[in-house]
Amino acid sequence: MITELGHFALILAFVTSVAISVLPLVGLRRRIAVFAALAAPATLVMAGAVFISFAALLYAFIISDFSVALVASHSHSTKPLIYKISGTWGNHEGSLLLWIVILALFAAILAAGGRGMDAALKIRTLAVQAMVTAGFLAFCLFTSNPFARLDSAPLHGRGLNPILQDPGLALHPPTLYLGYVGLSMGFAFAVAGLIEGRIDRDWARHMRPWVSAAWCALTAGIALGSWWAYYELGWGGWWFWDPVENASLMPWLAATALLHSTIVVEQRGTLKSWTVLLAILAFSLSLVGTFIVRSGLLTSVHSFASDPARGVFILGILLAAVGVPLMLFALRGPRLASRADFDLLSRESGLILNNFLLTASTVVVLVGTFYPLALEMVSGARITVGPPYFDATFNPIMGALVAAMAFGPVMAWRRGTLPATRGVAMAAVIGALLLAAGMAALAGGIGVAGLAGLALLGWLACGISADIWHRLKPFSPGTGRRAAALPAPVWGMWTAHAGMVVFLIGALGSGLFQTEVVVRATPGQSIDVAGKTMTLRRVEARQGPNYVTETAILELRDGTDILAVMTPEKRFYTAERQTTTEAAIRPRLTGDDYAVLGDGDDATGYTLRLYRKPFVSWIWGGAGMMALGGAIAALGRRRRAPVVQPPAALQAPAE
Amino acid sequence: MDGNGTNGKGSRPGAARLAFLIPLAGFLVLAGFASIALLATLRGERDMTRLPSAMVGKPAPTAALPDLRDADGTVSAADFAGRPFLVNVFASWCAPCRAEAPALARLAEEIDILGIAYKDRPEDTNGFLATYGDPFAAIGVDRDGDTGMRWGVYGVPETFVINADGIITYRHAGPIDRRVLDEELRPAMRGAKIGVAE
Secondary structure, eight states: OHHHHHHHHHHHHHHHHHHHHHHHHHHHHHTOHHHHHTHHHHHHHHHHHHHHHHHHHHHHHHTTOTTBHHHHHHOOTTSOHHHHHHGGGSSHHHHHHHHHHHHHHHHHHHHHOOTTSOHHHHHHHHHHHHHHHHHHHHHHHHHOOTTOBOSSOOSSOOOOOGGGOSHHHHHHHHHHHHHHHHHHHHHHHHHHHHHHTOOOHHHHHHHHHHHHHHHHHHHHHHHHHHHHIIIIIOSSOSOOOOHHHHHHHHHHHHHHHHHHHHHHHHHHSOOHHHHHHHHHHHHHHHHHHHHHHHHSSSOOSSOOOOOHHHHHHHHHHHIIIIIHHHHHHHHHGGGGOOOOOOOSSSHHHHHHHHHHHHHHHHHHHHHHHHHHHHHHHHHOOOOOOOHHHHHHHHHHHHHHHHHHHTTGGGSOSSOOOHHHHHHHHHHHHHHHHHHHHHHHHHTOOOOHHHHHHHHHHHHHHHHHHHHHHHHHOTTSTTHHHHHHHSOHHHHHHHHHHHHHHHHHHHHHHHHHHOEEEEEEEOTTOEEEETTEEEEEEEEEEEEOSSEEEEEEEEEEEETTEEEEEEOOEEEEETTTTEEEEEOEEEEETTEEEEEEEEEEETTTEEEEEEEEEETTTHHHHHHHHHHHHHHHHHHSOOOOOSSOOOHHHHHSOOO | OTTSGGGGGSSSHHHHHHHTTHHHHHHHHHHHHHHHHHHHHHTTSSOSSSOOOTTTTSBOOOOOEEBSSOTTOEEOGGGGTTSOEEEEEEOTTOHHHHHTHHHHHHHHTTSOEEEEEETOOHHHHHHHHHHHOOOOSEEEEETTSHHHHHTTOOSSOEEEEEOTTSBEEEEEESOOOHHHIIIIIHHHHHHTTOOOOO
């Protein structure tokens, strides 16, 4: 009964979203006030219906209603409650519904809020958002109905892919979706602006918090996914350049560019058409990400449902959602051209450089992700482009970006002067030399690329510190006043940029100084790993709630002191008949000890993979700081833009 | 930065306008590409989801297996020669096998099914059949999974369609649900020249 209610609510939401896509736009054009005024309240109705629908599915999973096909094939009566709940979105249909929930949530927040926003812009933005929602609701209802019933209910259900039974799964997809879908708001703003033929500083001011929020969630979502891969897949790495990972990285890079170019529109009223294009591209890349994961076009370790028939529907959505706005952009974009009035040395130039590098890196990832597909089309050979490609292309671009990051924020708008940046430059150079030379002397054996990475780390860390020092002047009176006077976005920027420093410490530390030992060990044997000793005591069988394990008991010693007992596991999920690997990790600020148990028996020994990974947890700490910076920028109070443009400038491009 | 500031000078408005077409053109190229790849996937020319079915088109393995119902007897696919039949590989420890039990019971009214109890203890197999029904014309015991390997089984349950000439014409890996029954198995049985009573 509740399942049917959920299905009905979904249909209601679809009908409402179609109405919101059409009527308010007609209302604005034909000046029918009633139609135009419909947008906000109808959006709330649509969102309510979507929430009811999702709640119904959640309920079916919690009570293990195996007469619902989705529950039967993706849940199991013996599963812990938390994974029954997360199982709701651990499958294609449910995750699609979650996607729609977030679309509706954002639309509802704008419908209920959006104070101070131009009424017509708000109505158009809601209409565009409803179009996107309608597309996904149709996809859900017509190809992937989560509420389909079974003829006869099975006893237990077929379980959830064991690798997905993990706290990371409970959090990672919803967070990532918040980011993916959050970009739909930037998209809706951009298309609404194109429909209206008007993009101004006010438009940017209202769009920016949405972009910041989406970027924040996307950053956190990617970080969670990477963290999950690190401890759950047991391969010892944190980023694999897998198509699904790339699918989340591309929108992130585009959103990062968008975040920065929006600042230029908000502050200077220029770079409008580029920003609109980025907003469209960022969300398009989110859609492409969905498309990759669900169409079966590319194979990946992460994807959980692929069906080419559904791929056709998504391709249709993609064509409509990207093709039409780009056509609109080709027609209306030229009208958005704005006067360029800045020097080579200015904040504007810095942000354009930022955008150029981020766009280039997006293209590099796009090529690396789709090139194997293209090659397969041409030659029939199935290959993957691995880390070597990305190391050679993506890393240098990121290096240039990091180099520029130290200076961008120091530049003044319109006309920067060299003296203002001199202090920062000196600090950056000193930092780069100190760290690179210091590490080369201490550690040795670091390649040129590694030294360049270390130099950039020192460069950025000292550059940012010098900027903060310069702005706050901690040793002269009035520091508190100066700090309080700084707008929230500046604090957000510093937090996020400092997060980049922390991230680099983790990435370079674990990348350059990792120790890896693979051995076949019998019980009682000791292995040296980076100056510490691991002793395999025994391997024993253990019983979990819905799995049995082989658990290795490893003692980690530093000299004679026992630091920890590590217990890497091989789990066998009885219902699903699948084996997963659970790495044992001892995380510390200065680095992780990481152990994985492979195959073997007592007589011939067990395969063990043991790692020492210096500073690896800083990777996620840094990503967390970036996300926090995004949140500060999104939620913090901002000062109004200092100059209010005259109304004439709003109507026609200044030309 | 095509389409920004600098090209708004008005000297070459046509070129500036064209620049705004670049994103659309680029997208259409990519989308065309994805469409071709997707269509190829749909036509089955590049299928990543389906398992390689090396056994389809080959004669069914006829090695004899111990008979579950008669400790001294044996069963073999050769016993069914001359008429089409199904082979279902199952086990008591396999949850999806429980899910497909009703479908097999329905199929048993139309066609003989040879069951292969894969890596299972005979007493457990009997318990499973007592609980979920016994649709099988004969059941072979494959304790060590040797026969399963001959059939190219990668997991349980799996179902094969064998025609009157003893050739495997279809293989389904995974449980038989309503959709598989109607859209794949029955057409495959018809393909094996079996009159199927609907």
